[in-house]
Amino acid sequence: MSAITAQGLTRRFGELTAVDNLTFEVPSGGVVGFVGPNGSGKSTTIRVLLGLIEASDGVATVLGEPITHPERFAHRVGALIEAPTFIGSLSAWDNLRSMAALRGLPEQRIHEVLDIVGLAGREKDKASTFSLGMKQRLGIAAALLPDPELLVLDEPTNGLDPAGIVEIRTLLKSLADGRRTVVVSSHLMSEIQAMADDLVVIRFGKLLYSGSLSGLMEDAVEHVIAAPEFSADLPQLIASIESRNWTYTAHGDFLHIEVPAASSADVGRAAHEAGVTLGQLTPRQDNLEDVFLRLTGGTDAELAASRGQQRSPGATP
Amino acid sequence: MTTTLTTKTTNPIASTPGLVNTFRSEWIRIWHSSLRYGGFGVLSFFSVLISYFIYSSLADPTAAAGPPGRTTAADLEQAGGMIHALGSISTLAGIVVLSLWAIATASDYDSGLIRVLVQAQPSRLTLLGGKIIALSFFTVLLSAATVFVTSAIARPLARAYEVDTEQWRIDAAVEMASGFFNFLVPVLVWGLIGLMIAVLTRSSGTAIGVGIGWLLVVENLIGITAPDITHLMPGGTLSALAAGGTNDLSWSSALSLTLLYGALAACISLFAFRNRDIVS
Numbered sequence: 373m374s375a376i377t378a379q380g381l382t383r384r385f386g387e388l389t390a391v392d393n394l395t396f397e398v399p400s401g402g403v404v405g406f407v408g409p410n411g412s413g414k415s416t417t418i419r420v421l422l423g424l425i426e427a428s429d430g431v432a433t434v435l436g437e438p439i440t441h442p443e444r445f446a447h448r449v450g451a452l453i454e455a456p457t458f459i460g461s462l463s464a465w466d467n468l469r470s471m472a473a474l475r476g477l478p479e480q481r482i483h484e485v486l487d488i489v490g491l492a493g494r495e496k497d498k499a500s501t502f503s504l505g506m507k508q509r510l511g512i513a514a515a516l517l518p519d520p521e522l523l524v525l526d527e528p529t530n531g532l533d534p535a536g537i538v539e540i541r542t543l544l545k546s547l548a549d550g551r552r553t554v555v556v557s558s559h560l561m562s563e564i565q566a567m568a569d570d571l572v573v574i575r576f577g578k579l580l581y582s583g584s585l586s587g588l589m590e591d592a593v594e595h596v597i598a599a600p601e602f603s604a605d606l607p608q609l610i611a612s613i614e615s616r617n618w619t620y621t622a623h624g625d626f627l628h629i630e631v632p633a634a635s636s637a638d639v640g641r642a643a644h645e646a647g648v649t650l651g652q653l654t655p656r657q658d659n660l661e662d663v664f665l666r667l668t669g670g671t672d673a674e675l676a677a678s679r680g681q682q683r684s685p686g687a688t689p
Numbered sequence: 690m691t692t693t694l695t696t697k698t699t700n701p702i703a704s705t706p707g708l709v710n711t712f713r714s715e716w717i718r719i720w721h722s723s724l725r726y727g728g729f730g731v732l733s734f735f736s737v738l739i740s741y742f743i744y745s746s747l748a749d750p751t752a753a754a755g756p757p758g759r760t761t762a763a764d765l766e767q768a769g770g771m772i773h774a775l776g777s778i779s780t781l782a783g784i785v786v787l788s789l790w791a792i793a794t795a796s797d798y799d800s801g802l803i804r805v806l807v808q809a810q811p812s813r814l815t816l817l818g819g820k821i822i823a824l825s826f827f828t829v830l831l832s833a834a835t836v837f838v839t840s841a842i843a844r845p846l847a848r849a850y851e852v853d854t855e856q857w858r859i860d861a862a863v864e865m866a867s868g869f870f871n872f873l874v875p876v877l878v879w880g881l882i883g884l885m886i887a888v889l890t891r892s893s894g895t896a897i898g899v900g901i902g903w904l905l906v907v908e909n910l911i912g913i914t915a916p917d918i919t920h921l922m923p924g925g926t927l928s929a930l931a932a933g934g935t936n937d938l939s940w941s942s943a944l945s946l947t948l949l950y951g952a953l954a955a956c957i958s959l960f961a962f963r964n965r966d967i968v969s
Contacts, residue, residue, distance in 0.1 A: 422808050425966040442811035451808045457801040462721050474714035474809050476707075514805065 373436050375400045375522050375553040376421060380430035383413075383420050383577075390416040392577035393430070398555060398570065400521075403548045405568030405585070406557035407664070413577035414557040415454060418526050422451055435522055447475065450520035452528060456511025460500030464491060464510055467499050471514045485513040489543060505536035512543065523547060523554045529563055541567050565660040573664065580667050591666070592658035596636045598643065599626045601651035612646035613639075626652070707812055711819025712826075714806075719793055719827050728789055728831050735781045736838040740774040744846040766853045769864030771843040772836060775872045779931030780924070782835060784901055786876045787883035790824050791896035794887035807967050817962045821884065821955065828880050832873040836865065867933075871940075875927035878947050881954040882923065888958045923950050 376398035383391040391413045398404050408414050419425045421434055423442030437444040458467045468482045486492045489509040494502075502510060508528055515523055528544070529537045545567050548554040558564050564571065564585075571588055573581040581588055600609050603625050610627065613620055616638075619630040629639055636655045643650050658666070719725075743760050765773050797803040810816045847854045879900075887896040904924045912919040919925050920937035926946045934940030 419804075419967070423811050424804055424807055425968065442808075446809060446811045449808070451805070453801075453804040453808065455801060457805055459718055459721065459796075459800070459802070461723055462718070466717055466721070470714045470717040471805070471809065473717060474710055474806065476710045518809075 373400060374398060374433075375404075376432070376434055376555070378417075378421070378430065378432040381417070381420065381427055381432050382429040383416055383425065384428045390577050391420060391427075394574065394577070394579050396572045396579055396582035398553065398572065400553050401548070401550050402569035403544060403554045403556060403567050404570045404572065405564035406555055406572050406574075407561060407564050407660075408559065408574040408580075410559050412559075412575045414559075414574065415526055416577075417574070418451075418453060418524060418555075418557060422449070422453070422524065424453070445522075447518055448521045449524065450515030450518055450522075451524040451526075452508075452511040452515045453524075453526045455527075455530070456507045456514075458499040458507070458510065461498060463496050463498055464502070464513075465495035467510070468495075468514060468517065472517050475518050477517055481517055481519075485516045488516060488547075489513045504531050505533070505539060508532065508536070508540060509543070512540075516547070521552060523552060524557075525554065526557045527559070528556060529558065529560060537563060561660040561664055573667070575668055580664075585660075588663060589658075589660070592663050593630055593666075595656045595658070596629045596631055596639045597626055597652065597654040597656055598629060598639050598650055599652040600643070601649045605646075605648040608646040609643055609648045609650075612642045612648070616642060707810060707815040708819050708822070711810060711815055712823050715820045715823035716826070719823055724789060724793065724827075728785065728827070729834055731785050732778075732782055732831055732835045733838045735785070736774070736778055736835050737842050739778050739781070740839055740842045740846055743774050743777060744850045744852070747850055747852075762850075762852050765847065766856060768856045768859040768861075769868060770847075770852070771840045771854070771857045771861070772865060772868040772872075774839050774843070775836065775868050776928075776932040778835060778839065779872055779875055780904070780928055782832075782872070782876050783879035783927060784904065786828055786831065787879045787900045788897045789827075790880040790883035791887040791900065792893045793824060794820065794884050795891055795893035795896050798887075798891040799893060803967055813963045814959055817888075817959055821881070821958075824880060824884070825877060828877055829873065832869065832876055836869045836872060840865065871931055871933050874944065874951075875931045875947055878923075878927055878951040878954065881951050881958070885954040885958040885961075888961050921946065926950065 374397045376396075378397075379395050381391055381394040382389065394417060406414055406418070416425070420427045421432060421439055423439055423446075427439070432439045434442075435445045435448050458464075459470075462470070464486070465482065468485070469479060472479060472482055482495070483492070486495055489512050491506065491509055491513060494506070499507065499510065512523075512525065512528065515525065525544070529540050532540065541563065544554055544556060548569075556564065556567065568585050570583065571581060571585050572579070573588075598609065600606050606625055610620075610622070613627065613629060621628045631638065636653055640650060640653055643653075744765070747760065747762050747765075760773065760777075764770065767773075797806065806816060807813065843857075844854065846852075883896060883900055886899050887893060890896050890899065908919065908922045908924045911922060920929060920935065926938065926943055927950075929935045929938040930940065930943035930947045934943055938946070
């Protein structure tokens with residue numbers, strides 16, 4: 373059974389279509405990245421799926437239940453929607469106790485989730501004294517209270533420092549056991565690439581890709597980045613590359629040559645034959661962000677300009 | 690939108706009714722120090738302050754009557770005089786309770802907690818119903834504390850200002866109960882009005898501003914332009930009930946109208962909360 377399915381899911385705010393005819397499927401188990409730039413409609417889609425706002429059109433299910441009846445799946449889903457939200461003057465324990473009471477859960481479960489997120493021993497501290505990373509972990513603890521089959525985390529690494537990001541990433545990967553599906557929305561593609569098994573990629577509310585990360589990365593292009601030691605040698609280097617019919621783009625003195633990474637020796641040889649000493653020779657493979665930009669044909673600004681209109685579909689009123 | 694029909698699953702963890710769970714969850718959040726000490730502290734302070742003003746401003750402790758609207762010693766010497774000040778405290782208490790209910794409701798939107806709450810308990814009527822019950826229980830405790838403080842401070846003040854307390858013993862329990870009822874019901878309706886404005890505006894500051902602005906400004910303006918209907922406005926009606934009825938509005942009419950205002954506020958709140966999107 374799929375964790376989430378959506379067919380033609382649409383949400384309009386007046387004339388603005390924030391989620392535009394989305395059709396995708398999230399498989400059960402593992403980490404699923406819900407990817408798109410800021411304002412692409414990720415949060416709106418999550419809110420629609422969790423029953424916080426109604427869909428304008430389309431059909432969707434969560435854990436096999438229609439999203440029009442969230443009461444049928446709410447007890448099997450944990451969510452951290454946008455920023456973690458707590459009453460700062462309450463202790464971490466009381467904040468979690470309040471959420472556990474709402475779900476009819478015993479207090480023993482609070483100990484368990486605090487252990488999982490590494491906050492055991494800090495439960496008596498007020499939530500307002502927590503660092504951003506600790507607040508994120510507390511938010512994840514609250515989402516884990518019902519021992520959910522589906523964990524939906526909206527931008528869980530927002531505002532964290534690199535160490536905090538690694539910490540959350542490690543935690544999320546450990547949570548995605550065979551039984552549990554962890555859906556992580558983020559505009560940070562490098563983060564998603566580091567933890568996701570599957571991807572749903574959207575932009576301007578439209579679906580760009582749905583499937584495995586490895587499937588998408590099959591389109592990744594291998595480059596060799598080469599730069600002459602002296603700028604004056606650049607024309608000879610370019611001539612040598614062109615003579616071999618290699619595709620390249622120039623970024624100042626740096627040439628991004630589209631050849632398999634294993635061919636960096638060939639580039640070095642070509643430079644040597646042209647009498648050019650290289651200052652840099654680096655094999656590199658496209659990352660998710662590169663693939664995403666290739667998929668969309670440019671940056672947001674470029675695409676918006678080409679569409680002749682500027683819009684921000686993810687912005688909810 | 691169209692839906693996919695699937696088999697309904699039961700909730701294995703929801704062994705207790707949703708309304709009870711919601712009440713327990715809400716109570717943990719309400720019963721935290723700032724609301725608890727703030728609510729009890731402010732109302733106790735007003736009880737003492739207004740009681741003191743009432744006793745200290747008695748023109749003639751032995752006079753049978755005084756200027757219209759001014760409390761006399763004779764008023765205070767009657768059975769139930771021990772809690773006579775409650776009628777005067779009621780409006781201020783109403784503003785405090787309106788503010789507390791508005792803060793407790795709108796802060797869920799301000800903080801974004803409402804998203805988590807609705808995800809965990811998708812039945813919005815249950816969610817708001819539990820909040821109303823929890824806030825009502827809190828208000829009952831606040832009102833009981835106010836009645837206690839008012840009656841406790843009355844005896845030393847009466848001694849200090851030479852008010853005869855002989856008749857205070859007559860039907861003291863009944864007088865206390867009716868005084869408590871007349872104080873509690875309007876204050877609860879003030880709370881419901883605060884909740885309604887908070888649900889509609891989703892901002893505690895705006896909700897408090899609108900509530901106080903209505904009571905102190907709008908009703909006074911209406912009083913100038915259409916004095917005949919002032920006593921039927923929420924502020925006038927609730928004050929009339931707290932005072933045990935007035936010349937313009939009998940106790941029973943005030944109670945009926947107060948309950949109508951409360952029911953209206955609750956219905957509007959539940960309808961709006963049930964049907965509007967959950968956005969911050």
